[in-house]
Amino acid sequence: MILRALAFSRNSSHCEVVSERRVITEHARATCGTVPFASLLICATLTLCLSACRRAPYPSALRQPGRTEAILFATVHRHHFATESEYPAARLEQAIRLANPDVIAAEIPPGILQEVLTAALDEAAHPWLDSHPEQRALLRYAHEREIRLYAASAWTPARTAAWQTYWASTPEGPDELDFQRTFDLVNSRLKREGLSPNWVHSAEHDALQEWRAGVVSSYIPELGVADPLAWAQAHARYVNQIVAAHPGERIAVVFGHRRMWRIRRAIRSLGNVAIVDPRRLFEDIE
DSSP, X not given: OEEEEXXXXXXXXXXXXXXXXXXXXXXXXXXXXXXXXXXXXXXXXXXXXXXXXXXXXXXXXXXXXXXXXXXXXXXXXXXXXXXXXXXXHHHHHHHHHHHOOSEEEESOOXXXXXXXXXXXXXXXXXXXXXXXXXXXXXXXXXXXXXXXEEEOOOOOHHHHHHHHHHHHHOTTOOSOHHHHXXXXXXXXXXXXXXXXXXXXXXXXXXXXXXXXXXXHHHHOGGGGGGOHHHHHHHHHHHHHHHHHTOTTSEEEEEEETTTHHHHHHHHHHHSSOEEEOTHHHHHHTO
């Protein structure tokens, strides 16, 4: 894996690679094994109940000098642009601007960072920006403020191909009652809650996404490289490398809401990084 930090010239529509560090990253499948349905149900229920009991006013998002801070922005991709969206792209952009990060870790694969950036600045079409349209404003903001930008996604074409191939051939998933009950329960809760900033940044949402990924991983081993636990873990390794390389700075991690639970857990494991709740920022712009 290559971590690329990009610096921008205020008078240029392009970027220059100013530092490059090669690190070894192992893309290994998460060793979770097959998890019984009852265990998944009990763990998820306890997590959700404990999270609900610990609710408290969102802490201040003000920066503390010298502290390494990670502020995690969960994104919903095309849903930011849906009619009457609860979480429009403009609110995401405003919140990131209020966060005023030193570094941005964006959900972009390292191999296409330069071309995606150029497309965003030139307002040109690009497949990645078609599926992640909220990143156009993010990239323009990084360019405008000369913020160091890292590509933090572990996505590969093989992962998407394996995922699409399985679901095209088996649209209902495994024909097992436990799987169907679990999937229906998780999906109905996610649909009921919607995609507001408060919900997608909550511990309850993270717990449901982790539960969903664990169920899919346990019941569909044939996904291979598209296994959602391994995929989330690979993203988290990329992000951790970036956060660890910037002590004393504020890093904005801008990533899809379905993977954020694993990224949050990985950053916590570093031990010396404060995770800042972005919901206070969203409150400030309402």
